[in-house]
Amino acid sequence: MKGLTKDRLWAIAVLTPSLLLLGIFVYGFIARTVYVSFTDWGNDPAQALALNPIIKWVGFANYQELFTGFLQGRFRQEMVSTIFFTVFFILGCLGLGLGLALALDRNPKGEALWRTIFLFPMSLSFIVTGTIWRWMLQPQGGVNQFPTAVGAPASTFGWLSSTDSIWKFDWNLLPIITAVVVAIVMGVLAYRAFASGQRTRTIVAGASAAVLLLWAIFIAPNLKMLPAPELHGFNLALIGIIIAAVWQMSGYTMALYLAGLRGIPEELREAARVDGANEIDMYRRVVFPLLSPITLSAMIILGHISLKIFDLVYAMAGPDNTFASVPALNMYLTSFRQNQFALGAAIGTILLILVAFIIVPYLSSQFRTEESH
Amino acid sequence: MSKVQFKKALLVAAALAVTTSAAAAGKLEIFSWWSGDEGPALEALVKLYKQKYPAVAVDNATVSGGAGTNAKAVLKTRMLGGTPPDSFQAHAGQELIGTWVVANRMEDLSALFKSEGWDKAFPKDLTALISSKGGIWSVPVNVHRSNVMWYNPAKLKQWGVTVPKTWPEFITTCATLKRKGVAAPLVMGENWTQQHLWESVMIGTLGAQGWQDLFSGKIKFTDPRVVGAFTTYGKVMDCANKDASGLSWQQASDRIVDGTSAFNIMGDWAAGYFTTTKKLAPGTGFGWATSPGTSKVFVMLADSFGLPKGAKNRAEATNWLKVLGSKAGQDAFNPLKGSIAARIDSDLSKYNTYSKSAATDWKNSKIVGSMVHGAVAPESFTSAFGAIIDQFAATKNSAGAAAAAQQLAVKAGFSK
Structure with a gap:
């Protein structure tokens, strides 16, 4: 009985409840959603909410409908939007976060205060952020009135109401x-x-x-x-939402980078200086390479937030503004307003696969490095 | 028996009486999205119910959120979970029928309509809208009108234009106003208000009969007349503001008040907003007309309550429905809500100026149901139609939008 020491038994006993709960409420429900996405539940209104609905297996028909169906142009635009959103959101957060971290790393006056101020937006919920930014981005108010402060005419850009798209x-x-x-x-x-x-x-x-x-x-x-x-292209109505999202999450990215910068030993920098590196070279050849694991973690955390984003878009543009919509919002509307549960489940599954593309390689690389230690 | 003992016995008897009556009284849970501004109107109904049935404990479950978007989601989880409320609010017509009646979850109220004499109290067109498969499925509490055009009388006079009677006339008036420097003669708001406008254009072009045929599947969305109406809608949209999707219907109404725009097509809840919130006098501060081409048509939407199968307190819920459909109930609720009674015998002295005119039209006009507010089309159609309207706004492709709408209608099951 080498395998079952007292320690192991304890470990198993303690882990079982959470494994069971996880198994049912996370993986069980994922399996159920994937199963539903292969059925026709909800395609016939009479069966959608019946007491004992007749549900048939239809294979990949729902996925085919989403990608090639005449009526699902909204979903396809949302897929394009979510890719653009993710790219600009990650770039914005990384750029701004790194900039703020580099500034704070030089120990300016009141550094702790600035750090708190920059980090503060993260403590708000997306609904609060969304509501504030919706007010500021109103066509006649807030941000559009800024130019009048310097005597220029007010801007008329429709931050959230634009129907134009580029690319x-x-x-x-x-x-x-x-x-x-x-x-x-x-x-x-x-x-x-x-x-x-x-x-x-x-x-x-x-x-x-x-x-x-x-x-x-x-x-x-x-x-x-x-x-x-x-x-399909990049809808300009998304710009406002990207700004709000970057505003909220760049402080967090700054905190990650700051921790990384503080972790770089002073000796390395001194060694670089002794070797004749100027300030720019030192950042390029010493600091940034050492920060790359932080960049990767930040990209993964931000990436999965942006793919799943729902509440910020709901608060800022409302559920029915198709020019500023994302797949998660469509999933909610399709399932709970149109009662097309199978189609909604298919959108959910596609989102899960997208997030898995980001998370799984990261997790496996993490496992590998842990095992090699 | 001493005096003290007698007193004790009395007390015990009294206590017993209280418990038995409480046990017999029962409960009633009503589920709605009426909170905030509409809360007092619902309270008035609950008060009336309690006067009649004082022993019943009423649990007023409201889930707030405009037009019930949140409440409907909560309701679905409750129904699917097997704990339906005793009676719940739903937009009268296909929104209830297409979701719950087809799923065989509602009780037929035909018998109640007969015993209460409602088949005569409500207009025939209305009863037809809330009926399907030989049954009547809900009790309408109030009626709102969708096809109303609002304007600012003083501003129209200043611009020297009159209220257009048809959509072609509207487009001409729009051109005149644009020449006079009004950038957006028509104001509209977020997506559903655009669908609301679309509905008025469609009915104004097809006529009441054409509209009914469209939603009974007799004519298709790809019919040349419907495609033509889409084109007209596109021209009407050219008269409208470009920042529409950022505006709520109240913000859109504000632009009528301040004279930024000349016209707004909105349901008659706007009358309440103009009088109560903006303190304007009906007729002088704000004016109204039926939207172009719909002078003898009343496009209605109504809130109604139904009786789900498996309701725990069926008897109490039936009594609740009786109160809702009664003259006293409707005249208690509607003046506060700013709507008119669905019954044709309501006491008009209790209503404000606008409501009086609407109530007169209610009796004299052809009644058809609204699409965007759930009377003639099921949720699966209305909810997805918003994307078609948005796409049309971007492309202005009438034939494409009509074809998409037709596919959606087939999918929703009311057209072939």
Whole structure:
């Protein structure tokens, strides 16, 4: 009985309840949602809320409807919006957070006070932030009145009410765009592997890049996802929401970076200075490389927040402004207003997969580093 | 028996009497989204109910949030979880029918309508809107009108324009106003107010019969007349403000008051806003007309209460419905809510100037149901239609929007 020491028994006894609860209320419900997304629950209004609804298995029909259905243009725009939102939100938070951290790292006067002020927005809930920013971004008020302070005419930009979008592309081109982007990434990986002399890696990455490119050139143009071209792009109404989100989370990013900066031993900086590095070189060659694990953690935390974002958008633009909408909002409306539970579950599952793309590689790399220690 | 013992015995008897009567009294849970401004109106109804049935403990469960968006979500979880409230609020018509009646969750109230004489007290067009599959499914408490155009009489005089009677005339008036420097002759607000406007344009173009045929599936959204109405709607939108989705309906109404815009199409709850909040006199401070092309049509929406299957206190809930449908109940509720009674025999002296005119039209007009407020279309249609309106605003593609609406109608089950 080497395996079952008293210690182990205790551990099992203590862990069982939380494992059971997790199993049922997290993984059980995830499984249930994924199952529902493969059914037709709610497609027939008579069955949606019946006492004993007749639910049929329909396979990937709901997913097909979301990506190629005539009526689901809103969802496709939201997918595009969420990608733009995530990119700008992460860039904004990282840039502003790093800037603030670098400024505070030079120990300015009242550093503790500034730190608190910058960190404070994070303690608000997204609903509060959203309400405040909605007021400030009103067409006739707040931010749009700033120019009048210097005598300029008031701005008329529709922060949350704009219906314009830029960088538009046809949804039918999505397979080609995706294939080309992945092929480029693979190409870069192949080049790097080649540079560091890893032969198998070079061949695998290079070959997959070539296959993807060939597919994009010869097969993808014949694929028609939609009967008519459908343009999606970056909706300008999202800019206001991105600003509010960056305002809220950049203080947190600053705290992460500040901790990282404080963790860099002074000796390293001194050594760099002794070796003749000027201030810019020191940051480029010493400080920033040492901060890269922090950047990665920050990107993952911010990335999953932005993919799941719901409350901020709900508070700022309301549920029915399709120009500033995200998939999580659509999931709520589809399930609880239109009673299309299966379609809602499919949107939820897509969101889960998107978040998993970010979280799982991070977790596995964490496990690996822990085991190697 | 000593005096003390006698007193004790009396007390015990009294205590027993109290407990038995309390046990017999029972409870009633009513579920609504009437809080805030509409709270007092509901309170008046509850007070009336308590006068009639003093022993019943009324649990007034409200979930606040405009037009009941939050309340409806809570209601769904309660119904699915098997604990329905005894009676709940729902927009009269397809919003209730398309969600709960088709799912076989509601009780037929035909017998109640007969015994209370409601089949005569309510207009026939209204009863038709709340009926389906041979049953009547809810008791309408109040009536609001959707097709009202609001304006500022002094400003119209200053601009020298009159109230347009048809949509083509409206577009001409709009051009005149634009020449006179009014940037946005029409003001609209967030998405649902745009659907509200769309509804008025559609009815004003198709007529009441065409509108009814559209939602009974007799004519399709791809019909040339409907596509033409979409085009008209696009032209009407060109007259409107560009920051619409940032405005609530109150903020949109404010622009009529301050003269930024000339017209606003909004339901008649705006009358309450103008008189109570803005302290304006009806007729001089603010004016109203039926929206263009709908002079003899009353586009109605109503709040109603139904009786879910499996209600724990069925008898009390039935009594509640009786109070709601009674003349006393409707005349207690509606003057406070700013709506008119669904009954045609209400006591008009209790109502304000606007409501009196609306009540007269209620008796004399052709009644049709509103789409955006849930009377003629199920939730699955109305909720998704918002995206079509937004897309139309961006593309102005009438044929595309009509085709999308037709697919949605097929999916929602009222068209083929």
